[in-house]
Amino acid sequence: xxxxxxxxxxxxxxxxxxxxxxxxxxxxxxxxxxxxxxxxxxxxxxxxxxxxxxxxxxxxxxxxxxxxxxxxxxxxxxxxxxxxxxxxxxxxxxxxxxxxxxxxxxxxxxxxxxxxxxxxxxxxxxxxxxxxxxxxxxxxxxxxxxxxxxxxxxxxxxxxxxxxxxxxxxxxxxxxxxxxxxxxxxxxxxxxxxxxxxxxxxxxxxxxxxxxxxxxxxxxxxxxxxxxxxxxxxxxxxxxxxxxxxxxxxxxxxxxxxxxxxxxxxxxxxxxxxxxxxxxxxxxxxxxxxxxxxxxxxxxxxxxxxxxxxxxxxxxxxxxxxxxxxxxxxxxxxxxxxxxxxxxxxxxxxxxxxxxxxxxxxxxxxxxxxxxxxxxxxxxxxxxxxxxxxxxxxxxxxxxxxxxxxxxxxxxxxxxxxxxxxxxxxxxxxxxxxxxxxxxxxxxxxxxxxxxxxxxxxxxxxxxxxxxxxxxxxxxxxxxxxxxxxxxxxxxxxxxxxxxxxxxxxxxxxxxxxxxxxxxxxxxxxxxxxxxxxxxxxxxxxxxxxxxxxxxxxxxxxxxxxxxxxxxxxxxxxxxxxxxxxxxxxxxxxxxxxxxxxxxxxxxxxxxxxxxxxxxxxxxxxxxxxxxxxxxxxxxxxxxxxxxxxxxxxxxxxxxxxxxxxxxxxxxxxxxxxxxxxxxxxxxxxxxxxxxxxxxxxxxxxxxxxxxxxxxxxxxxxxxxxxxxxxxxxxxxxxxxxxxxxxxxxxxxxxxxxxxxxxxxxxxxxxxxxxxxxxxxxxxxxxxxxxxxxxxxxxxxxxxxxxxxxxxxxxxxxxxxxxxxxxxxxxxxxxxxxxxxxxxxxxxxxxxxxxxxxxxxxxxxxxxxxxxxxxxxxxxxxxxxxxxxxx
Amino acid sequence: xxxxxxxxxxxxxxxxxxxxxxxxxxxxxxxxxxxxxxxxxxxxxxxxxxxxxxxxxxxxxxxxxxxxxxxxxxxxxxxxxxxxxxxxxxxxxxxxxxxxxxxxxx
Numbered sequence: 004x005x006x007x008x009x010x011x012x013x014x015x016x017x018x019x020x021x022x023x024x025x026x027x028x029x030x031x032x033x034x035x036x037x038x039x040x041x042x043x044x045x046x047x048x049x050x051x052x053x054x055x056x057x058x059x060x061x062x063x064x065x066x067x068x069x070x071x072x073x074x075x076x077x078x079x080x081x082x083x084x085x086x087x088x089x090x091x092x093x094x095x096x097x098x099x100x101x102x103x104x105x106x107x108x109x110x111x112x113x114x115x116x117x118x119x120x121x122x123x124x125x126x127x128x129x130x131x132x133x134x135x136x137x138x139x140x141x142x143x144x145x146x147x148x149x150x151x152x153x154x155x156x157x158x159x160x161x162x163x164x165x166x167x168x169x170x171x172x173x174x175x176x177x178x179x180x181x182x183x184x185x186x187x188x189x190x191x192x193x194x195x196x197x198x199x200x201x202x203x204x205x206x207x208x209x210x211x212x213x214x215x216x217x218x219x220x221x222x223x224x225x226x227x228x229x230x231x232x233x234x235x236x237x238x239x240x241x242x243x244x245x246x247x248x249x250x251x252x253x254x255x256x257x258x259x260x261x262x263x264x265x266x267x268x269x270x271x272x273x274x275x276x277x278x279x280x281x282x283x284x285x286x287x288x289x290x291x292x293x294x295x296x297x298x299x300x301x302x303x304x305x306x307x308x309x310x311x312x313x314x315x316x317x318x319x320x321x322x323x324x325x326x327x328x329x330x331x332x333x334x335x336x337x338x339x340x341x342x343x344x345x346x347x348x349x350x351x352x353x354x355x356x357x358x359x360x361x362x363x364x365x366x367x368x369x370x371x372x373x374x375x376x377x378x379x380x381x382x383x384x385x386x387x388x389x390x391x392x393x394x395x396x397x398x399x400x401x402x403x404x405x406x407x408x409x410x411x412x413x414x415x416x417x418x419x420x421x422x423x424x425x426x427x428x429x430x431x432x433x434x435x436x437x438x439x440x441x442x443x444x445x446x447x448x449x450x451x452x453x454x455x456x457x458x459x460x461x462x463x464x465x466x467x468x469x470x471x472x473x474x475x476x477x478x479x480x481x482x483x484x485x486x487x488x489x490x491x492x493x494x495x496x497x498x499x500x501x502x503x504x505x506x507x508x509x510x511x512x513x514x515x516x517x518x519x520x521x522x523x524x525x526x527x528x529x530x531x532x533x534x535x536x537x538x539x540x541x542x543x544x545x546x547x548x549x550x551x552x553x554x555x556x557x558x559x560x561x562x563x564x565x566x567x568x569x570x571x572x573x574x575x576x577x578x579x580x581x582x583x584x585x586x587x588x589x590x591x592x593x594x595x596x597x598x599x600x601x602x603x604x605x606x607x608x609x610x611x612x613x614x615x616x617x618x619x620x621x622x623x624x625x626x627x628x629x630x631x632x633x634x635x636x637x638x639x640x641x642x643x644x645x646x647x648x649x650x651x652x653x654x655x656x657x658x659x660x661x662x663x664x665x666x667x668x669x670x671x672x673x674x675x676x677x678x679x680x681x682x683x684x685x686x687x688x689x690x691x692x693x694x695x696x697x698x699x700x701x702x703x704x705x706x707x708x709x710x711x712x713x714x715x716x717x718x719x720x721x722x723x724x725x726x727x728x729x730x731x732x733x734x735x736x737x738x739x740x741x742x743x744x745x746x747x748x749x750x751x752x753x754x755x756x757x758x759x760x761x762x763x764x765x766x767x768x769x770x771x772x773x774x775x776x777x778x779x780x781x782x783x784x785x786x787x788x789x790x791x792x793x794x795x796x797x798x799x800x801x802x803x804x805x806x807x808x809x810x811x812x813x814x815x816x817x818x819x820x821x822x823x824x825x826x827x828x829x830x831x832x833x834x835x836x837x838x839x840x841x842x843x844x845x846x847x848x849x850x851x852x853x854x855x856x857x858x859x860x861x862x863x864x865x866x867x868x869x870x871x872x873x874x875x876x877x878x879x880x881x882x883x884x885x886x887x888x889x890x
Numbered sequence: 891x892x893x894x895x896x897x898x899x900x901x902x903x904x905x906x907x908x909x910x911x912x913x914x915x916x917x918x919x920x921x922x923x924x925x926x927x928x929x930x931x932x933x934x935x936x937x938x939x940x941x942x943x944x945x946x947x948x949x950x951x952x953x954x955x956x957x958x959x960x961x962x963x964x965x966x967x968x969x970x971x972x973x974x975x976x977x978x979x980x981x982x983x984x985x986x987x988x989x990x991x992x993x994x995x996x
Contacts (some may be wrong), residue, residue, distance in 0.1 A: 020934075024941075027941075028941065031914055031937060031964075031965055032914075032933040032934065032937050033933075034914070034964070035914045035915050035918065035933045035936065035937070036933050038918075038919060039915070039932070039933070042919075057930075057932060058932060058933075061932030061933065061934045061935055062932075062933075062934050064935075065933070065934025065935060065937075065938050066934070068938060069938065187996045339971040370975075493917070
């Protein structure tokens with residue numbers, strides 16, 4: 004069976020050969036193939052990849068050779084040029100092209116440069132685009148995978164996460180999925196050999212391996228029986244963690260590791276693809292209760308049955324979901340949503356990435372237009388040479404092939420240089436992006452990138468190379484009498500090229516300008532909190548050693564006090580989540596507010612838990628009332644809370660009068676009077692989600708009221724960050740040597756990070772639009788110079804009969820600026836259309852911001868006028884006698 | 891025209907046929923053994939070489955010899971007189987080179 008399949012595969016391969024060769028030798032070759040394969044099997048076992056690679060390579064190379072000699076013979080018969088001669092003719096073309104290139108280094112250099120610039124940008128951006136959107140995900144039949152989530156527009160949340168009871172019902176009753184799973188991420192303290200470090204874990208339902216079709220490298224995945232509340236403590240190591248900590252020793256199976264002070268048995272090792280889920284070190288079973296009340300916090304992924312569309316699946320899950328309304332009333336508010344994995348995680352950069360691709364495409368187009376212009380002008384200047392060669396008996400095909408060889412040689416050289424430059428440049432970009440996208444996004448070079456480069460180069464060569472080649476060969480043999488009449492048409496053609504270039508450049512400039520202004524304004528938005536001099540990190544007190552509120556408080560108090568006493572420390576405080584580090588939502592009810600039903604709109608409130616001194620540490624401004632002190636939150640029934648400006652305005656009728664009123668967590672009037680919290684102050688909003696995202700209503704609660712064990716520490720330090728971190732490590736090690744610091748960074752790093760993607764995209768678009776402007780203007784300069792040279796005689800005559808310098812200057816400039824003006828007109832219209840497309844990436848700037856349009860148009864006009872002025876001046880300085888004498 | 895020195899696989903094919911006519915697989919095995927598995931002639935390479943050598947008149951297709959195993963009739967190849975002369979010249983050339991190399995290296 005396998006044997007026959009092999010033979011028919013070989014037969015298929017042999018189709019690569021020309022018919023004649025196959026008829027003559029095919030049967031013999033097939034026999035030899037079967038003999039060789041049998042021998043291979045005897046000597047080395049089953050013929051595998053190596054065997055087939057060799058066979059394929061042999062066949063492909065042989066077939067290419069046969070076709071080559073066949074082509075040679077055919078052309079020999081057709082042209083009467085002998086076989087060896089054709090080869091030497093091609094070599095002669097290449098040599099001739101080389102000589103011409105070397106003789107006109109400026110011209111060749113220009114074309115090389117244009118090509119390099121055009122291809123480099125495209126190669127770089129395509130590599131990024133490919134990594135983000137085209138490379139298949141590393142899973143079997145990845146097309147069937149969808150991201151699962153719940154949406155709650157009533158809470159003003161697009162995605163709330165999945166509640167376990169909902170998931171359990173979906174999994175039970177759906178008819179659209181082969182399998183589905185949920186997981187959550189978290190951190191744990193991993194202790195080994197006396198030191199501790201913070202690692203991240205994935206807690207997954209037992210079916211995640213089925214959904215993703217993951218095969219453990221060693222051991223097994225956890226079973227359904229292990230994924231039950233209070234089930235066994237088992238973990239799988241991820242591939243990276245296994246390599247890093249256990250040296251890939253298979254004997255880890257059966258041993259155990261300590262997480263948060265408790266032993267977990269190692270039952271397996273995950274394959275590298277598991278990185279897709281999260282950059283975690285270990286996976287453990289979720290072990291959630293079906294009647295869980297932890298709310299919406301899970302991430303879901305499902306594998307659709309073959310042939311089921313996403314719409315059908317959503318309808319199916321929605322009907323399952325509605326069926327639960329009897330038992331869980333909140334399900335009126337949330338409903339299932341689905342998207343492809345890529346759209347969910349990369350949807351918001353798709354527009355930007357597409358835009359960049361379009362931008363580099365435009366740059367290449369302008370570069371090609373310039374090259375075409377250059378070649379066109381030069382082919383005209385070589386008409387004499389071509390006419391002579393035709394007259395001496397050179398074939399038209401020969402001349403065309405010579406010209407094409409020349410442009411192809413330059414284009415290929417330029418493309419190779421561009422590809423190398425682009426990939427090298429994108430390497431830096433890729434390294435900078437490493438942890439800004441989900442872990443499954445990689446930017447390795449693959450066949451798609453190379454194919455794209457090849458197609459682009461071929462397209463470019465055809466675009467600018469073939470036209471002048473054909474034209475010369477066709478037009479050159481015509482008598483050169485009609486020259487002056489033909490020149491008008493020529494100038495029009497080149498004028499159109501320039502107009503197009505100007506229009507395209509303007510569109511890019513507008514987009515670049517909008518995006519630059521947007522990023523600039525975002526950089527100046529006041530975030531409402533301290534950025535400079537602030538170092539942040541996270542600690543997590545393990546329950547094993549800090550079992551109750553008292554032990555945690557004792558530690559936290561001593562810890563903050565010790566830090567405060569360190570020289571250089573100006574302020575220190577702890578918070579559940581510092582700005583730019585994530586959302587923890589809760590519902591709040593305001594005393595006296597009209598009662599709302601469970602299913603009414605109820606925008607979620609950002610809840611933060613902080614220690615006294617937090618407002619001073621973070622530089623958050625108090626608009627009314629006071630901040631927390633050491634006594635807040637200690638007394639039962641005397642709970643306090645701070646609200647932000649948005650909360651006060653949207654829920655309490657304004658900042659005035661908010662202080663002293665009472666609010667409570669939850670969705671209804673609390674049963675217990677003691678659950679009311681008194682508002683003691685109103686703070687200014689901080690841009691918690693980044694300066695490019697609007698702020699929600701928010702509150703602060705004192706740590707005593709919600710004594711969390713995982714907190715972030717904010718440290719204001721007068722001195723280098725390294726010293727601040729060293730001080731923090733010293734104090735931590737003194738108090739608890741097994742407590743690791745996690746996510747250590749400065750607030751300005753977090754800030755840069757939150758704007759990085761926008762900044763990088765803006766820089767790239769800015770660079771591309773500058774290049775486009777430069778190229779368009781260079782094209783303009785070339786065309787005007789050319790037309791001045793061509794019309795030297797006419798200008799001279801006019802000057803001889805009395806035209807003044809100024810008149811000539813004005814006329815040439817006017818002629819150039821007419822082209823520019825037309826280009827600008829078209830460009831502005833196109834920009835208005837393009838502005839609508841890019842509005843999705845703008846925050847602080849509208850897509851039709853007039854200032855940007857005016858500024859970039861002015862810039863373009865000034866630069867274009869300069870480019871016009873130089874050749875115009877040359878024209879006005881012409882000596883009439885020189886030109887006239889020449890006639 | 892076959893250049894001198896010729897491609898190693900051509901030389902090996904001629905050499906394999908020096909003693910007796912062989913079929914394709916026979917040539918492949920002979921070359922493989924003589925070169926200690928250094929030259930493995932895959933089908934396309936072998937048959938393109940045979941085509942070239944035949945065109946140049948160095949080898950010729952012949953009928954299977956009488957004492958060939960009772961197999962399907964395979965195409966056999968034999969060295970022509972020109973081929974034998976060419977092989978001798980080629981090996982003289984190589985021998986001169988080897989002598990020169992040994993003199994230099996000793």
